[in-house]
Amino acid sequence: MATIKDISKLAHVSPGTVSRALSADKSEYVAKETRDRVRQVADKLNYKYSLVPTPDKNKLNFVLLTTLTLEEETRDEYWRFIRRGVYEAADAVNINMKRIVRPSKDIEPKDFAEYDAVIVVGTISRTAIRALQKVNANVIIVDPGQCYDNLVDTVDTNLAELTTHALDEMGKSAQSIGFIGGHRHEVNLDGTSGSIIEDVRTSAYKQWCKVHQREPIIKETNWTTKQSMEVADELLDEYANRLDGLLVASDPLSIGVMKGLAKHHVTPGRDLQLISFDDLEFASYLTPSLTSIWLPKVELGYAAVLHAETLVRFPRTWHMKNIIPGEIRYRETFNPD
Known part of the structure; x- marks a missing residue:
């Protein structure tokens, strides 16, 4: 039977990298090229692994789907702060938020069926939203970048x-x-x-x-x-x-x-x-x-989790827009006073 050490030798990476690449919770922290190589080796050796975390039956289980690449998140702190807000709220209300997913050819709508809610960060297509809603009624979009009319719940600013x-x-x-x-x-x-x-x-x-x-x-x-x-x-x-x-x-x-x-x-x-x-x-x-x-930023992520929790506990047939307003902070480059 193949082991993680066997995979690490053939994939030319450390055992720790193999473990993360084959983990549902930590695979996003491994570069895509490395992650794909490790999984190809694991599949070739018939090594059994699962990319779907085991739900905690004593908690609500949410999944975070971010449309941003790691490069985009690194370039603009705005998106990282939103994600921080998601984590902080999940921790505060005791919600399991271990899995973070980025769109890819390996993703299928059925992967989201076992979660209590799906929180999406960024601009996702209407086709994707409808596909998610077929398997999970509780979908919330954070900073959607466009108006989805009455298609889905959103959390945004003005x-x-x-x-x-x-x-x-x-x-x-x-x-x-x-x-x-x-x-x-x-x-x-x-x-x-x-x-x-x-x-x-x-x-x-x-x-x-x-x-x-x-x-x-x-x-x-x-x-x-x-x-x-x-x-x-x-x-x-x-x-x-x-x-x-x-x-x-x-x-x-x-x-x-x-x-x-x-x-x-x-x-x-x-x-x-x-x-x-x-x-x-x-x-x-x-x-x-x-x-x-x-x-x-943090506030958007935090509000999204609370919004999702309410949606799970109190189901409804209509959609809502949750707006958190911003404000101008005047400094030297423009001050009307």
């Missing part, structure tokens, strides 16, 4: 309202306000990308420009700091001194934007107004300090 409020504040003195952001894309259960979704902030910015008869100045990125620096450079080349305001869709993007502005000797707060989103910890330590819209 991004469109916050965007409009920020633009109203800047628009009192700034005439040409640009927007730097990026799009969202739906993810299917098999890990493939679905439709491209316009970010809520982008839509709200376009609507504000239309209502106030302002020229929309939009640059979209792939959500990397490097590209945000490049598009900031492009904006100043194109609009020069005419640009007197910028709304940026995340704090990590704003780091690149501020570097791009510095190349043109433009200081936010003095030469143009700048507001960002997220209010991550580093925002107040930048020079100048970054005015940023605080978004619930």
